[in-house]
Amino acid sequence: MEILVCVKRVPTVGGAITLTADGQAVDTRMSGFTISPHEECAVEEAVRLVERHGGSVTVVTLGPVAAEEQLRFCLSLGASTAVLVETDGSELSPFVTAAALASVASAGGHDLVLLGNEASDTGDYQVGIRMSYFLSQPVVTGIKALDFAAETSMLTARREYRGVSETFRLPLPAVVTVKEGINLPRYPSLPGRLRAKRAVIERIPVLSTIDRPELLTSPEFRVKGLRVPAAGKRSAVVLGSGVAAVPELVRVLGELGVLP
Template identity: 50%
Template sequence: MEILVCVKRVPATGARIVLTEDARAIETRNLGFTVSPHEECAVEEAVQLMEKHGGSVTVLTLGSNEATQQIRDAMAVGADKGILLETDGEEWGPVATANAIVDSVKASDDTFDLLLFGNEAADSGGYQVGVRVAHALDLPCVTGVKELEIDGETAVAKREAGGGFEIYEVALPAVITVKEGINLPRYPSVPGRLRAKKKPLETTSPQQNGGGLEMVKFVNPPEQSKSAEVLGSGAAAVPKIVEVLRELKFVK
């Protein structure tokens, strides 16, 4: 079974975000990077499926040369090879990103049975790339998957919906976007990291092809001021509390 997993290099969760002077990019000099939690689960799911059914796992990302680290991290937990669609580091929109992935898939010597994506990237949250790739390749697609099984030439995907679950059966090849919680990603071992350094990594430079969203600028949300007012002590505070509750229309 040949599996392609697409990941994105994003700022580490909890990092302090500083914008460049033109507010069109994030200052990266002192920033840690990782992949989105959904995509970590996508890598783990691919490795588990490979361990169960055989085959190989290829990890693909689009970004600057520094994104090779995220590919090597995926290799350290079991992926066999990587593809870097190298750019100058500028953020590409979902249309251009999907087009570059589609071109790479069509040009690949491998015929992929399954394409896995995270449900959305941690930084942009666009929910678009996986669906666009499926549409361009004319493949069935199930999004937001929390459980995945492969039965011969069929993928059985389960996702949460309306307080319950929906179960889909789709013929392979197919595109699946997975959500955090589908599995518990393993930590890379030291031997795994050493092996990852020797695994093949192909680098190409795609042409940006696609319109759609245009970055104007990033805006940091304003800091919220917090204050507290002491209404009184004991029974003396009751009238003031009632007054506040009336202002909030909790009581008449």
């Protein structure tokens, strides 16, 4: 099974998110970069499928040259090849992102495309779905369990929605977005890291993946700026320490109307 996994370089956020002075981006001077936990699980799922059914895992990202760092991380987890669709690092619309990634998937003739359910920074919730339309393939999203039956070439994908278990059955080729929890990703092995360090990463200019350069900017959706929401902090009333605080805690729970 030939699998393509799509990942995105995003800032590592710890205690708080701070913005650049112009309010257009997350300030990354003090932080590193990573991929989302959903995507780490997508890579792990791909590696497990290949371990079970044969084939290979290619990992692709759309981003600046610096995003090779994230591709090498995925290689260290067991992906065998990596492709960078090179951009100048500016934010591209979900439409363009999907078009560029679909062009890589189409050229590679992959059986399965895996993505995270949503990118942790922009949270657009649509790149995988838009890819599936470019590729004319079925798509399922938010998957928490994935099985492949080689004899029928069918995928069984499961997820939970508000107390209901949903099962989808679809033929390959297909696009699947996964969520953290589908597996527990492994740590990079030492041989994996060495291999990743030496690997040659294929670079494709983003303009060669989309047929109309004017699509790089979207007149229909313009981001004006980012801001940190004001209503984050609450002012905690300390009810007390240890078990001595329990009577006060019971009174407060009563006031909040949550006691039976």
